[in-house]
Amino acid sequence: xxxxxxxxxxxxxxxxxxNQTLTKVSSISSSSPSSSSSSSSTSSSSPxxxxxxxxxxxxxxxxxxxxxxxxLASIHHLNRHSPHPQHNHEPRFRGQNHHNQNPNSIFQDFxxxxxxxEPAPTSQTTGSAPNGxxxxxxxxxxxxxxxxxxxxxxxSGAGFEFLxxxxxxxxxxxxxxxxxxxxxxxxxxxxxxxxxxxxxxxKKRGQDSNEGSGNRRHKRMIKNRxxxxxxxxxxxxxxxxxxxxxxxxxxxNARLKRQQDQLKMAAAIQQPKKNxxxxxxxxxx
Amino acid sequence: MENMGxxxxxxxxxxxxxxxxxxxxTPTTKMNVSYNKKQVSNGHxxxxxxxxxxxxxxxxxxxxxxxxTLVMIDPDVPxxxxxxxxxxxxxxxxxxxxxxxxxxxxEVVSYELPRPSIGIHRFVFVLFRQKQRRVIFPNIPSRDxxxxxxxxxxxxxxxxxxxxxxxxxxxxxxxxx
Numbered sequence: 375x376x377x378x379x380x381x382x383x384x385x386x387x388x389x390x391x392x393n394q395t396l397t398k399v400s401s402i403s404s405s406s407p408s409s410s411s412s413s414s415s416t417s418s419s420s421p422x423x424x425x426x427x428x429x430x431x432x433x434x435x436x437x438x439x440x441x442x443x444x445x446l447a448s449i450h451h452l453n454r455h456s457p458h459p460q461h462n463h464e465p466r467f468r469g470q471n472h473h474n475q476n477p478n479s480i481f482q483d484f485x486x487x488x489x490x491x492e493p494a495p496t497s498q499t500t501g502s503a504p505n506g507x508x509x510x511x512x513x514x515x516x517x518x519x520x521x522x523x524x525x526x527x528x529x530s531g532a533g534f535e536f537l538x539x540x541x542x543x544x545x546x547x548x549x550x551x552x553x554x555x556x557x558x559x560x561x562x563x564x565x566x567x568x569x570x571x572x573x574x575x576x577k578k579r580g581q582d583s584n585e586g587s588g589n590r591r592h593k594r595m596i597k598n599r600x601x602x603x604x605x606x607x608x609x610x611x612x613x614x615x616x617x618x619x620x621x622x623x624x625x626x627n628a629r630l631k632r633q634q635d636q637l638k639m640a641a642a643i644q645q646p647k648k649n650x651x652x653x654x655x656x657x658x659x
Numbered sequence: 660m661e662n663m664g665x666x667x668x669x670x671x672x673x674x675x676x677x678x679x680x681x682x683x684x685t686p687t688t689k690m691n692v693s694y695n696k697k698q699v700s701n702g703h704x705x706x707x708x709x710x711x712x713x714x715x716x717x718x719x720x721x722x723x724x725x726x727x728t729l730v731m732i733d734p735d736v737p738x739x740x741x742x743x744x745x746x747x748x749x750x751x752x753x754x755x756x757x758x759x760x761x762x763x764x765x766e767v768v769s770y771e772l773p774r775p776s777i778g779i780h781r782f783v784f785v786l787f788r789q790k791q792r793r794v795i796f797p798n799i800p801s802r803d804x805x806x807x808x809x810x811x812x813x814x815x816x817x818x819x820x821x822x823x824x825x826x827x828x829x830x831x832x833x834x835x836x
Contacts, residue, residue: 597740601778604675604739608779608826611674612702618666619700 668822670701676783676824680734680746680807688720688727688757690786690821699784704826713750713761713770716784720820721757726789728753728816729761731770731782732807738777748805749773749782754792768799773827783807783824787816 667686671677677684692699694714699705718727731750735742749771755764773782785807799805811817828834 601740604779607673607675608702611670614673615670615701615703618670621666 671822671824674702674781674824676734676781676822680732680783681785681819681822682808684818684820684822686819686821688718688786688788688820690784690823691715691717691719692784692823693717699823699825701823702826704779704828707773707775707827707830710782710825710827711772716752716755716761718755718757718759718786721788723756723758725757726753726792727755727757727764727820728787728789728814729755729764730785730787730807730810732785732805733773733775733780733782735775735778735780736803739779739781740777744803746805746807748799748802751799754789768802771802775827775829779826779828781824781826783822785819786821787811787818788820790815790817 668677668684671681672683692714694705694710694712697705697709699714716729721727729750729752730748732746732748734746736744736747748768750766751768752761752764752766755761773780811819
């Protein structure tokens with residue numbers, strides 16, 4: 375009884391997560407061409423509302439529909455996306471390894487382990503040694519966002535349907551995938567305003583103390599990025615100014631040379647006259 | 660000359676002076692700003708110690724019947740990553756006759772030496788051509804939260820005719836190279 379309630383809760387949470395992720399994806403896809411295929415596949419699985427609040431009001435039955443659609447869509451999305459290797463390849467392979475080698479319980483263990491490790495803000499540097507694979511995965515995905523969001527969706531995916539082992543894993547994997555993709559898309563956008571919704575997006579799902587430190591790190595990262603941009607701009611401005619000065623000085627140099635040539639010519643024209651005059655004047659006889 | 664004008668503004672765009680402080684404009688007047696004979700060029704770094712007394716600002720343009728307003732501001736206060744006090748006003752001189760220098764104008768806001776505490780600041784000199792000789796500016800309540808654009812609108816100065824900026828950071832800051 376209790377567990378079923380938990381399942382329901384998980385279910386609801388995960389479904390809203392899904393919706394958020396998907397709406398994010400579709401909103402981003404308009405700007406970035408690389409994710410356009412995903413948006414097309416998701417938009418075809420249409421019962422998705424665009425508003426989060428609407429999604430939460432929906433009944434469980436529709437959630438199931440949504441969930442199934444998402445599974446199909448995201449698998450589709452995975453397959454379609456494989457030709458873009460940079461961001462997609464590695465997470466996908468890792469996910470598949472888990473899927474093939476480990477039974478579900480171990481996968482959950484891995485999740486618990488990663489959850490336990492998460493609260494330490496230095497898990498990135500210190501945690502990778504003992505737990506090997508699992509931590510590297512968390513490190514991979516945690517990049518600019520508070521990781522619990524991802525973990526939560528994974529948990530719900532694993533706990534949701536035990537009958538069908540493949541789908542939740544694959545979908546959770548794809549969820550990770552989209553999440554990762556999202557983070558990348560956001561990472562390209564340096565302006566702070568664009569990053570604010572994404573942080574609140576994480577906030578809705580995250581519930582632990584880690585969120586603060588993640589946010590701080592996120593902010594620091596943004597600041598650093600802006601600072602780097604300023605530095606580049608400064609350097610460019612400086613170089614530009616020097617180039618202008620060079621151009622200006624070259625022009626001036628050319629002008630002065632021309633002037634000098636003209637003066638020389640004028641002098642050369644005047645000189646022989648003087649010489650003849652002198653000769654005539656100096657001849658005494 | 661026209662071409663020269665648009666090229667001269669490039670460093671100002673790169674340095675985001677055009678954008679952060681000014682709108683796009685075409686420089687039409689030549690302005691020389693120099694501290695102790697050292698001319699200020701866009702994007703160069705000057706040490707706070709070398710800019711402690713007011714610079715010589717020469718206007719090579721207009722004539723004695725035309726008048727100019729010079730404004731010097733820092734858009735990066737207290738620090739460039741979060742300039743919530745921007746812009747900081749350093750200097751205003753009005754009624755500078757053309758072909759002369761700033762000492763012939765009226766100093767409305769006295770020169771305050773740059774004292775950048777956080778990060779690398781830009782210090783911008785902006786020259787406006789006045790529509791007529793006049794304008795005694797009221798006392799400006801605070802040097803912080805100055806807005807060059809608003810100022811130009813308020814006193815009907817139009818777009819700038821010249822601008823130049825330099826960078827400065829703490830005297831003791833760690834510098835590359």
